[in-house]
Amino acid sequence: MSDAKDWPLWEVFVRGKGGLSHRHAGSVHAADAAMALEHARDAYTRRMEGVSLWVVESSKITASDPGDAAALFEPAEDKIYRHPTFYTIPAHIKHI
Amino acid sequence: MYTTDLSGKNANKLESMTVEDPARAAAFEARVANDEFIEPKDWMPEAYRKTLVRQISQHAHSEIVGMLPEGNWISRAPNLRRKAILLAKVQDEGGHGLYLYAAAETLGTSRDQMIEALHSGKAKYSTIFNYPTLTWADIGAIGWLVDGAAIMNQVPLQRTSYGPYARAMVRVCKEESFHQRQGYEITMAMTDGSPEQKRMAQDAMNRWWWPSLMMFGPPDDKSPNTEQSIRWRIKRETNDELRQKFVDVTVPQAEAIGLKVPDPVLKWNEARGHYDFGAIDWEEFYAVVRGEGATAKERMTARVKAWEDGAWVREAAHAYAAKRTAAKLAAE
Numbered sequence: 257m258s259d260a261k262d263w264p265l266w267e268v269f270v271r272g273k274g275g276l277s278h279r280h281a282g283s284v285h286a287a288d289a290a291m292a293l294e295h296a297r298d299a300y301t302r303r304m305e306g307v308s309l310w311v312v313e314s315s316k317i318t319a320s321d322p323g324d325a326a327a328l329f330e331p332a333e334d335k336i337y338r339h340p341t342f343y344t345i346p347a348h349i350k351h352i
Numbered sequence: 353m354y355t356t357d358l359s360g361k362n363a364n365k366l367e368s369m370t371v372e373d374p375a376r377a378a379a380f381e382a383r384v385a386n387d388e389f390i391e392p393k394d395w396m397p398e399a400y401r402k403t404l405v406r407q408i409s410q411h412a413h414s415e416i417v418g419m420l421p422e423g424n425w426i427s428r429a430p431n432l433r434r435k436a437i438l439l440a441k442v443q444d445e446g447g448h449g450l451y452l453y454a455a456a457e458t459l460g461t462s463r464d465q466m467i468e469a470l471h472s473g474k475a476k477y478s479t480i481f482n483y484p485t486l487t488w489a490d491i492g493a494i495g496w497l498v499d500g501a502a503i504m505n506q507v508p509l510q511r512t513s514y515g516p517y518a519r520a521m522v523r524v525c526k527e528e529s530f531h532q533r534q535g536y537e538i539t540m541a542m543t544d545g546s547p548e549q550k551r552m553a554q555d556a557m558n559r560w561w562w563p564s565l566m567m568f569g570p571p572d573d574k575s576p577n578t579e580q581s582i583r584w585r586i587k588r589e590t591n592d593e594l595r596q597k598f599v600d601v602t603v604p605q606a607e608a609i610g611l612k613v614p615d616p617v618l619k620w621n622e623a624r625g626h627y628d629f630g631a632i633d634w635e636e637f638y639a640v641v642r643g644e645g646a647t648a649k650e651r652m653t654a655r656v657k658a659w660e661d662g663a664w665v666r667e668a669a670h671a672y673a674a675k676r677t678a679a680k681l682a683a684e
Contacts (some may be wrong), residue, residue: 261464263669282520283454286464286573287669288676299450302443303527322394 265314268299272307278310287312294305356576367434371402372397384585389515392458400584402579404514405459407586409466412452414478416470420651421485422494430488437534438491445526445671451520460515471656479640489542489549489556497534497564497602503528505568508588511567536605543609550610557606560615565629566637570593574634599627 263285269278286292292311301309320328326330336342345352353637376395383390390396419442426442449550452461463478481497481547506528509521544554569591572578581587589597599618606613617630639645 262462262527282451282523283457286452287666288672291669298443299447302440302447319393322391326450 258307263287263291267294267310267314268292269310269312269318270296270300271308272305273307278308280306283314284311291315294348384513384583387511388513389518390513391515399580400586401459403584403586404591405456405461406458406519407581408452408456408477408514408520409461409469410478410518412456412466413470413475414448414450414481415445415452415578417477417481417651417655419449420654421481421483424485424493425488425491428488429491434538441495441534442529444531448527449525452517455514455516455520467659473643473652473654475643478567479637480532480567482640482643483563484647485561486559487556488553489552490560492535492538492542492553493556493560494540495531495533496605497535497560498567499528499531499535499629500602501564501567503532503597504594504601505582508594510665511585511588513585522625539611540609542612553609554611555609561614562632562636563640565595565599565632566634566640567600568592570634570637571632596626599629603627 264287266284266286266289268281268284270281271278281296283294284295286295289311292313293309295312295327296309300306333336377397380390380394380396380400390400415500418566422442423432423440426435426438429438446610453466456466457463466475470477480501485494503525506525510518510525512518512521539553539556540548569575572592573589575591578587584591603613615630616627619628621628640648643649
């Protein structure tokens with residue numbers, strides 16, 4: 257589908273400000289990592305949206321298959337005892 | 353996290369994923385009806401994928417071609433403030449095109465294929481950009497009316513059912529509001545100006561009003577894809593609903609700065625709570641869609657020239673990256 261005429265695709269992650277984690281913003285095409293950073297800067301941070309950028313070649317990302325979503329994520333649904341609201345504590349007990 | 357890479361083995365997987373299967377189709381319809389977002393690796397009907405590729409790539413092409421009529425005025429902006437603003441706006445349009453191309457690529461089409469389709473005339477872009485920008489007042493009218501109409505179209509697309517498209521539209525909408533306001537400000541400055549400037553502003557209004565209404569596309573009864581697109585939650589409102597909204601909000605904006613909307617039958621309808629407006633010349637619309645007219649040729653000539661003139665840069669970057677990779681491998 258993608259052919260050699262296009263520069264490789266890179267995924268762009270932006271740290272909005274100090275203290276926040278990097279978050280996926282979108283993709284750019286670029287011949288190499290340095291160019292990917294430049295394109296990411298022009299495409300995704302024109303309005304002070306970030307203080308730091310990560311780029312990673314899209315083909316290097318391993319993603320889970322949506323078809324496996326049930327097997328991967330549903331087992332957590334019947335383990336409600338992992339949430340604090342599962343436990344009933346009398347109202348007069350404070351700071352817990 | 354999804355990955356947008358659809359090359360190699362992922363491409364084969366894509367094919368096997370899209371074999372039509374009634375159970376999967378029903379599950380898909382239920383998800384969409386339930387307002388869930390569809391993501392790149394999710395199963396989707398082939399027609400849904402095709403509709404999205406067509407719509408998103410057309411949208412991307414419109415952003416890119418839209419840089420041309422405005423770029424025409426960068427070197428002749430009346431002062432440095434206006435020039436800096438126009439440069440930023442045109443750069444934004446390029447950015448919007450890139451977000452949208454990236455969203456379309458998640459559906460398995462390549463950037464190169466889309467660019468090729470645009471340049472060969474196979475892919476369409478918004479008819480609005482096949483009108484010439486004759487005076488500086490046109491830059492005001494484009495920002496105010498054309499971007500205003502675009503915003504009206506794009507706001508509901510932030511909730512479109514395809515995740516990457518919806519996310520691209522969230523970014524676009526955040527940036528688009530500045531475009532409309534700077535255009536209105538240009539128009540306002542001219543209607544506050546000399547009689548000649550007022551005439552220019554009115555002339556721009558006269559030429560851009562009807563094409564802006566046409567931007568919402570054919571009327572609902574002549575828009576074959578609307579029903580399906582609404583059912584799939586790709587579109588959230590019909591062409592006519594959005595057009596009416598645009599007329600309703602824009603007429604008072606024109607009146608506030610003393611401009612006359614070039615429609616003799618335009619009238620507030622108290623009972624409907626909307627403006628009634630005149631019939632649109634759809635023959636003109638279809639002629640522009642077919643790419644008739646000198647401006648359409650000029651736009652594509654400019655696009656193809658920019659692409660071809662830039663070929664050596666793309667090739668050099670490829671070659672440089674290959675050389676560096678080879679050197680790095682040799683050193684390991």
